[in-house]
Amino acid sequence: MQSxxxxxxxxxxxxxxxxxxxxxxxxxxxxxxxxxxFMYTLFILVPSIAGVLxxxxxxxxxxxxxxxxxxxxxxxxxxxxLLPALGRTVQFLALGVLPxxxxxxxxxxxxxxxxxxxxxxxxxxxxxxxISSAVAGIAWSSIFNPEAGWINRILxxxxxxxxxxxxxxxxxLPSVTIIVIWLSLPLVIILYLAGLxxxxxxxxxxxxxxxxxxxxxxxxxxxxCVSATTILVVAIEILAFLSSPFEISLLMVQGGPLDSTTSLxxxxxxxxxxxxxxxxxxxxxxxxxxxxxxxxxxxxxxRKYRRARGK
Amino acid sequence: MASSVLFTQKRSANFLxxxxxxxxxxxxxxxxxxxxxxxxxxxxEVQVYPPRLIPSSLNWSNYIEAFSVMTPRIFFNTLFFxxxxxxxxxxxxxxxxxxxxxxxxxxxxxxxxxFAIPVFLPTNISIIPLYLVTYKLGLLNTWGGMILPIVGSxxxxxxLFRQFMxxxxxxxxxxxxxxxxxxxxxxxxxxLPLARPPIASYSAITFLTAWNMYIWPLMVGSREEFRVxxxxxxxxxxxxxxxxxxxxxxxxxxxxxxxxxPVVLFFLWAQRWFINAIAGTGNDS
Numbered sequence: 001m002q003s004x005x006x007x008x009x010x011x012x013x014x015x016x017x018x019x020x021x022x023x024x025x026x027x028x029x030x031x032x033x034x035x036x037x038f039m040y041t042l043f044i045l046v047p048s049i050a051g052v053l054x055x056x057x058x059x060x061x062x063x064x065x066x067x068x069x070x071x072x073x074x075x076x077x078x079x080x081x082l083l084p085a086l087g088r089t090v091q092f093l094a095l096g097v098l099p100x101x102x103x104x105x106x107x108x109x110x111x112x113x114x115x116x117x118x119x120x121x122x123x124x125x126x127x128x129x130x131i132s133s134a135v136a137g138i139a140w141s142s143i144f145n146p147e148a149g150w151i152n153r154i155l156x157x158x159x160x161x162x163x164x165x166x167x168x169x170x171x172x173l174p175s176v177t178i179i180v181i182w183l184s185l186p187l188v189i190i191l192y193l194a195g196l197x198x199x200x201x202x203x204x205x206x207x208x209x210x211x212x213x214x215x216x217x218x219x220x221x222x223x224x225c226v227s228a229t230t231i232l233v234v235a236i237e238i239l240a241f242l243s244s245p246f247e248i249s250l251l252m253v254q255g256g257p258l259d260s261t262t263s264l265x266x267x268x269x270x271x272x273x274x275x276x277x278x279x280x281x282x283x284x285x286x287x288x289x290x291x292x293x294x295x296x297x298x299x300x301x302x303r304k305y306r307r308a309r310g311k
Numbered sequence: 312m313a314s315s316v317l318f319t320q321k322r323s324a325n326f327l328x329x330x331x332x333x334x335x336x337x338x339x340x341x342x343x344x345x346x347x348x349x350x351x352x353x354x355x356e357v358q359v360y361p362p363r364l365i366p367s368s369l370n371w372s373n374y375i376e377a378f379s380v381m382t383p384r385i386f387f388n389t390l391f392f393x394x395x396x397x398x399x400x401x402x403x404x405x406x407x408x409x410x411x412x413x414x415x416x417x418x419x420x421x422x423x424x425x426f427a428i429p430v431f432l433p434t435n436i437s438i439i440p441l442y443l444v445t446y447k448l449g450l451l452n453t454w455g456g457m458i459l460p461i462v463g464s465x466x467x468x469x470x471l472f473r474q475f476m477x478x479x480x481x482x483x484x485x486x487x488x489x490x491x492x493x494x495x496x497x498x499x500x501x502x503l504p505l506a507r508p509p510i511a512s513y514s515a516i517t518f519l520t521a522w523n524m525y526i527w528p529l530m531v532g533s534r535e536e537f538r539v540x541x542x543x544x545x546x547x548x549x550x551x552x553x554x555x556x557x558x559x560x561x562x563x564x565x566x567x568x569x570x571x572x573p574v575v576l577f578f579l580w581a582q583r584w585f586i587n588a589i590a591g592t593g594n595d596s
Contacts, residue, residue: 025414028494032410036403036465037422043463044429044437047444051436110332115325123579124336126586127343130574132523134541137548138567139342142349142560145549148362150345182342187589194590214324243435247525251545265435272439285436 055282062276072283082284084259085267088173089242089288092263095177096184096241101233103181104188105226109218111189112196122193129186133244137251140179141166166253169260176252176261180244188233195229196222242288264288350374350564357561370561377565380547380558381540389539389570392528393521395458397514404465404513405506408472409498413484423473426466442530450531457532461521468513475509476502512588515581522574540570 055072059065076082111122128136143150144165152162163171199222207217223230246265249255255262255270262270264284272281337344345364349357350373352366411419441460450456479502487497525541533542547563558566578585 025494026416029410029414029416032406032414032494032498033422036407036469037425039403039459039463040426040465040469042444043441043460044466045425047437047440048429048432050440050443051438052432054440107335110328110335113328113332118332121332121336123582124340126578126582127340127575129585130519130523130578131343131571132541132544133525134544134548135346135567135571136342138544138563139346141549142345142564143342148358148360150341150362153361182339185339190586190589194586251525251548268435278439281439282436289432289436 051282051285054279055286057279057282059278060276061278065279068279072280073286075280076283076287081259081267082264082287085262085264086287086291088260088262089264091173092177092180092245093238093241095174096181096245097234097237100181100184100188100237100241101230104185104233105192105223105230106218107185108189108192108196109222112193122189125189126186128183129190131183133183133247133251136179136183137248140175140182141252144175167257169258172253172257172260176245176248177241179248179252180241183244183248184237184240188237191229191233191236192226195226199225238292242292346564346568349561350377350568352561354559354561357559357564373561373565374569376558376562377569380543380562380566381569384535385538385540385543388537389522391454392457392524392537392539393518395454396461396521397517399458399462400465400468400517401510401513403462404468405472405503405510406498407465408469408474409476409502411469411473412476413479413481414494423470426469429464429466438526438530445531452532452534452537454532454537457528457537460531461524461527468517471509471513472506475506479505508584508587511581511584515578515584516588518577519574519585544570 054065056067056069057065058068058071107125111118111125131139142148146152146162146164146167149165151165155162165171165175203221203225204217207221212220242263243265245261245263246269249261249263249266250269253261255266265288268281268284268288271277271284275281348364348366351369351371352363352373353368353370356363356367411423445451445456445460448456450459483501484497487501492500523541524539525545528537528539529542529545532538544563544567547558547566549560
């Protein structure tokens, strides 16, 4: 029996008909795929879809879930806290994304150097990647301490009285941004270092011979060469600065002082876990989703258009 | 003559570059360096103004006290949580990634597309329903509730392994199949030994993510039996108020370093796999 089956299989494979699975194969296929698919559906797909549906419902966790249609979305218009929260999210993005991308690029260019000992410096720049937000919170709250912290100590040497940083309504948001930049830079540097390996040294040498100085070479030759990495990094960092300030703010200042670090994501979290308005919280999250879509779609369209014209 | 001018120019440029890298990297890791230094200071010294850079005496006893924050129980919980996620998710993603690449069937493309959905949805949208699912399954404050919902986020691993398997030589699998090897045999005896690079990359990324996870373990397992390092450390963060918890800042720093140490050591040891895993995602585009 066994040998007949093997012979058949052999024959089939020789004819090139292996593409059809047998009953025994289907059994193993099910064993391999279904546990994964089941877990993924139960814990990712269903909650995601449920989240979208909840934005059309009213629910306070304890009571019944009531379908209210677009009521939550109508309520967004009269929510006086929504625009400030959205504004803070925009501030996190505006202050954070560009310094992270350009800073990461420049550091990667510096580190893209084949000399002895460079690995030690690279490892130093990768280190925050391994640090949890909680540990980062502990380290940075000592640095930002208005009295005993190092930043204000150094500013004082130059005769500047530093702000209260995390305790100040106007400086808490930039402080949280700095911490998120610090936590995000390793990833950006790693991606750019990978991208830089594809810049051909010949082009750089030719440019150097043509009299381009280092700064010109970096921006006019290297930077355009890694544009694919830049697009990826910008996309990753936009998503990072939409979500990471929430965790840092939750850990360090709980959205304060006076809501000054309450981003849209944080506001949605508060709405669900402090006010128990789960449906409205879901609608707030959807606002962020639609806002992102509104920004992303024209960019994707523009790239398609440019690519189509280029070809 | 001209070449010697070029040479000195090059040497001074190299010196400049070295200095710049040294200065920037020291500045960059300063918050962590100060954490190390402060963790060895006495309570008076760490709070003195102006702040000191180097401890006048090494107070290793801070680390002994820090073990009352980062108790063996907390370490065990963090390890159990991390490896629970790592191993279960690895098994699920590895087998499914193989099947989706090498066992042709009608719905393979559909399932692959299904795994790409979370990329387009905001992560926050699912957290409350996820909490609800966990609650309805009776898994709040259990290891199952801590680990299984995170194991469910198999998209990254599955797509990573599928990508590797797609490029895996068809001939090796065909030959084994013709010799009558069963699918599990093919997977574990032939593919697995050659799949070390993607497994290492996956493990590095997942280990790091799970070890540092905060919000989910806080929501589901904040009781001491399940509490992980991040949840234990969070209340010790001074934040804007400048007030510390029941232990001094020096002991807090020591506890923070104790919690970070396993990951930092692991990272330094397996750095290549972290870098490959991350850089790989960029090279596909």
